[in-house]
Amino acid sequence: MLAQSVTPCPSSPRFIGSGTPMRDMVQAHRWEDTPLGAIAGWPxxxxxxxxxxxxxxxxxxLWWGxxxxxxxxxxxxxxxxxxKHPAALGQAGRACxxxxxxxxxxxxDAVRSGGEARWYENKLVPIFRNGxxxxxxxxxxxTPxxxxxxEVGGVLVVCTETTAQVLAERRRHALDLLSRRLLDCRCEQDVDxxxxxxxxxxxxxxxGIRLLQGETALARPGSVGGTGEVLVIRGAELQLCAELALAFDVSPRLPMDDAYRQFLEHYTATVCGALSRLQSDRALAEAMAESERLNVDLNLSSRIKDEFLAMLGHELRNPLAPIVTALKLMKLRGAGGDTMQEQAVIERQVDHLVRLVDDLLDVSRIASGKVELRKETVALADVLNKAIEMASPLLEQKQHRLLVDVPTVRWHGDPARLxxxxSNLLSNAARYxxxxxxxxxGTRIKGDTVQIQVTDDGNGIAPSLLPHIFDLFVQGNRQLDRAKGGLGIGLALVRNLVQMHGGAVSAYSAGEGRGSTFTITLPDSVVGEAPVPVVYTNTAPPEQGAGLRVLVVDDNQDAADSLADLLGALGYQPTVAYDPAQAIALAAVGMPQVAILDIGLPGMDGFELADHLRKLPDGPGLKLVALSGYGQEHxxxxxxxxxxxxxxxxxINIADLQISLS
Structure with missing residues (x-):
C-alpha cells in the first residue's frame, strides 16, 4: 500500500523538516489523537x-512513552x-x-529498565510483510x-536489514557442505x-527434496513435505543432466527471488555434476588429476608470491639503508644548515616507504599463517601510547588536534601488534x-571486553565503499590525486591482526565529508583495572666502549661507507670491506672485535664468511652481527x-645498532 501525498502545515516545525514523504507525513499526522499529543506540546x-x-x-x-x-x-x-506502512506511524509498538x-x-524492556544501549548483529526477527x-x-x-x-522516555532504533548477506552465507555454506559430501559418494544411492x-x-x-530421474523427471511432482511451494528444476535447463530433476519444497517464509532460485539452480548443478562424475571412472580420474594440478599450481603460485614479496622487501630496503644512515649521520654531525627542511622531507618519505614495505610483508605472512602472536599482560595505556608515538609524525605534520581517553587497565594480548x-587507524585518520x-x-571497558575507537572529522567514507573498506588493496576514489599515499593494505592488516586476537573491527561513516569512526572490539582480554605503576627508564642509547673495532662487510658500497661513517661518529673504529675476500684479508691482518656481515653477499654469503672468519687466529672470540634486507622470523x-x-x-635503527654492539 503506497503512502498518500500529504501537505505539511505552512508553519512546519524545523526540527521535523519537510520536503520528503515521511517528514511531510509526520507534520500532517494528527498527533493529538495519540498519547504524544499535539506537536506544539512535545517536550x-x-x-x-x-x-x-x-x-x-x-x-x-523511535518508540516513545x-x-x-x-x-x-x-x-x-x-x-x-x-x-504496515503508513498505518504504523503513530501506532503503538505492540499493536504494530x-x-x-x-x-x-x-x-x-531491558533498555527501558536498564538505561543501557543494546546491539544485535544478524539476528532473525521475522515480520509480517508482503502478505x-x-x-x-x-x-x-x-539506544535509550x-x-x-x-528517565528513559523512549528507545531509538538504528537498523540495517542483513537478510541478503545472511542468506547468501547460509546458502554458500550449504552448497560447500553438499559438495564435500558428494565427493565421498560411490553410487547414485549415495547421492540420494x-x-x-x-x-x-x-x-x-x-x-524437502526429491531426486527424480528418467521419465519421472519430465512430470511435475506433488509436494514432497512441508508447507511451501514445490519448485522443479531439471538438469536439462542447466545443460548438465537431461534426465534428472530435483523437486524442492521451498520455504513459505522467504520470497522466491533471483537469489533463492539461483541457490536451487546451483544445488541442482552440484548434484548433476556428482552424478555425471559417477557415470565415468575416466571422467572422475581426470577431474581428480585436474584438481591436483590446480592445487599444485596454487601452492606454487603462493610460494612464488611469498618469495617475490620477500625479495621485494630486500631490494627496497637495500637502497633505503644508506639513505637512512646518511640522514642519521648528518644529524649526529650537526650538518644541515639551509637543508634542514629538505632532510626532514626525505626522512618522512623514507619512514613512509619503510612502513609500506613492512605492512605489505605482514599481510603476506598473515595470509600464509607465518605470524604468531606473542601475548603478554601489559598496561593498555602503554600500548596505546606507543601507537600514538608511532602516528605522531603524521598527526603533527597535518597539525591535527588529538584527543585521548585511555583507561587504567591491564590487557592480555600482543602489545606490539595492537x-x-x-597506529594504522590513527595514521589513516590523520591522512584523510x-x-x-x-x-x-577513545576506549570503553565493559567487563573483560575492551573497545577502542578512532574517530575523525575528515573526508568520510562513501556508502558504496564502506562494506569493502577492510578488503585487501581497496581504497577510496583517488582519481588523479595520489597525494595521500598508501597501497590499500593497512585496513586489511588491521582486520587480520584483530581477528587473530579473537576480536572484530568495524567502520562507520555518515558519508563523504562527514568523518569516520573505526571500532575495535577485543573480548576476553581485560585482566584487571588495578592502577599500573609508572616505571621511568632511561631511553638514551647505551654507551659503547670507546674505540671498539668493527668490521663492516657489504657489497653495496654506499651502504657500507655510510654505516662506517655513522659508527665513526658514534665513537667506534670502523673498517670497511666490499666483498668476502677483502674481509678475510683485513681480518687476517688485524682481527676486529665485532663484524657486521651483510647476509646477501655475492659469491660467498654472510653465513659462509662467518665460518671463514671464525677459523682465523682469534676468530673464535669474534662477535658477529647479521645485516639483511630480509627481516622475517625465520x-x-x-x-x-x-x-x-x-x-x-x-x-638500521641506531638504538638497535648500539645494543647489538654492546
Missing part, C-alpha cells in the same frame, strides 16, 4: 529525538515492505508488531532516550542419501582529515642458529 527531549530520526540518512525508528508510540524516517519505510513482540519486546510472515535478519541497536525527568541429509543441514531454505593496529582537524582515540632464527649475536634489518 524538548522528544523533539530532539524526533529531529535526529527525521534528519538521518540511515533507517531510524509507555505505549511506545512510533515515529520513523524515509530510510526506514522500505523495511516495512507492503502492509504482534508477530515479533516475543523477540523485541523483552529487548525493549505473509517473512524470515528477516537485522543488525540493529536500541532520556526525558526531562531523567546426501540430498536427503542436506535438508536437515539447511531447514531454513530446504523443507600498537601497530591502533584536512589539516587542522580533530582525531579522537630469517632471524637462521642467523641465531648460525651463531650471530644479533640480526639487524635494513634500514
Amino acid at each position: 524538548a527531549s522528544l523533539r530532539g529525538a524526533v529531529s535526529v530520526v527525521m534528519h538521518a540518512v540511515n533507517p531510524m525508528f 509507555e505505549q511506545l508510540t512510533q515515529i520513523y524516517n524515509d530510510a526506514y519505510v522500505p523495511c516495512f515492505g507492503l502492509g 508488531w504482534p508477530e515479533t513482540w516475543p523477540i523485541i519486546g523483552p529487548q525493549i 505473509r510472515i517473512e524470515d528477516v535478519f537485522w543488525s540493529y541497536t536500541y 532516550v532520556f526525558n526531562e525527568l531523567d 542419501g546426501v540430498v536427503q541429509l542436506s535438508v536437515g543441514d539447511n531447514p531454513g531454505d530446504l523443507l 600498537a601497530q593496529v591502533v 582529515t584536512p589539516a587542522g582537524g580533530h582525531v579522537t582515540l 630469517d632471524k632464527t637462521r642467523s641465531r642458529e648460525a651463531g650471530f649475536a644479533a640480526h639487524l634489518v635494513k634500514p
Whole structure:
C-alpha cells in the first residue's frame, strides 16, 4: 500500500523538516489523537529525538512513552515492505508488531529498565510483510532516550536489514557442505542419501527434496513435505543432466527471488555434476588429476608470491639503508644548515616507504599463517601510547588536534601488534582529515571486553565503499590525486591482526565529508583495572666502549661507507670491506672485535664468511652481527642458529645498532 501525498502545515516545525514523504507525513499526522499529543506540546527531549530520526540518512525508528508510540524516517519505510506502512506511524509498538513482540519486546524492556544501549548483529526477527510472515535478519541497536525527568522516555532504533548477506552465507555454506559430501559418494544411492541429509543441514531454505530421474523427471511432482511451494528444476535447463530433476519444497517464509532460485539452480548443478562424475571412472580420474594440478599450481603460485614479496622487501630496503644512515649521520654531525627542511622531507618519505614495505610483508605472512602472536599482560595505556608515538609524525605534520581517553587497565594480548593496529587507524585518520582537524582515540571497558575507537572529522567514507573498506588493496576514489599515499593494505592488516586476537573491527561513516569512526572490539582480554605503576627508564642509547673495532662487510658500497661513517661518529673504529675476500684479508691482518656481515653477499654469503672468519687466529672470540634486507622470523632464527649475536634489518635503527654492539 503506497503512502498518500500529504501537505505539511505552512508553519512546519524545523526540527521535523519537510520536503520528503515521511517528514511531510509526520507534520500532517494528527498527533493529538495519540498519547504524544499535539506537536506544539512535545517536550524538548522528544523533539530532539524526533529531529535526529527525521534528519538521518540511515533507517531510524523511535518508540516513545509507555505505549511506545512510533515515529520513523524515509530510510526506514522500505523495511516495512507492503502492509504496515503508513498505518504504523503513530501506532503503538505492540499493536504494530504482534508477530515479533516475543523477540523485541523483552529487548525493549531491558533498555527501558536498564538505561543501557543494546546491539544485535544478524539476528532473525521475522515480520509480517508482503502478505505473509517473512524470515528477516537485522543488525540493529536500541539506544535509550532520556526525558526531562531523567528517565528513559523512549528507545531509538538504528537498523540495517542483513537478510541478503545472511542468506547468501547460509546458502554458500550449504552448497560447500553438499559438495564435500558428494565427493565421498560411490553410487547414485549415495547421492540420494546426501540430498536427503542436506535438508536437515539447511531447514531454513530446504523443507524437502526429491531426486527424480528418467521419465519421472519430465512430470511435475506433488509436494514432497512441508508447507511451501514445490519448485522443479531439471538438469536439462542447466545443460548438465537431461534426465534428472530435483523437486524442492521451498520455504513459505522467504520470497522466491533471483537469489533463492539461483541457490536451487546451483544445488541442482552440484548434484548433476556428482552424478555425471559417477557415470565415468575416466571422467572422475581426470577431474581428480585436474584438481591436483590446480592445487599444485596454487601452492606454487603462493610460494612464488611469498618469495617475490620477500625479495621485494630486500631490494627496497637495500637502497633505503644508506639513505637512512646518511640522514642519521648528518644529524649526529650537526650538518644541515639551509637543508634542514629538505632532510626532514626525505626522512618522512623514507619512514613512509619503510612502513609500506613492512605492512605489505605482514599481510603476506598473515595470509600464509607465518605470524604468531606473542601475548603478554601489559598496561593498555602503554600500548596505546606507543601507537600514538608511532602516528605522531603524521598527526603533527597535518597539525591535527588529538584527543585521548585511555583507561587504567591491564590487557592480555600482543602489545606490539595492537600498537601497530591502533597506529594504522590513527595514521589513516590523520591522512584523510584536512589539516587542522580533530582525531579522537577513545576506549570503553565493559567487563573483560575492551573497545577502542578512532574517530575523525575528515573526508568520510562513501556508502558504496564502506562494506569493502577492510578488503585487501581497496581504497577510496583517488582519481588523479595520489597525494595521500598508501597501497590499500593497512585496513586489511588491521582486520587480520584483530581477528587473530579473537576480536572484530568495524567502520562507520555518515558519508563523504562527514568523518569516520573505526571500532575495535577485543573480548576476553581485560585482566584487571588495578592502577599500573609508572616505571621511568632511561631511553638514551647505551654507551659503547670507546674505540671498539668493527668490521663492516657489504657489497653495496654506499651502504657500507655510510654505516662506517655513522659508527665513526658514534665513537667506534670502523673498517670497511666490499666483498668476502677483502674481509678475510683485513681480518687476517688485524682481527676486529665485532663484524657486521651483510647476509646477501655475492659469491660467498654472510653465513659462509662467518665460518671463514671464525677459523682465523682469534676468530673464535669474534662477535658477529647479521645485516639483511630480509627481516622475517625465520630469517632471524637462521642467523641465531648460525651463531650471530644479533640480526639487524635494513634500514638500521641506531638504538638497535648500539645494543647489538654492546
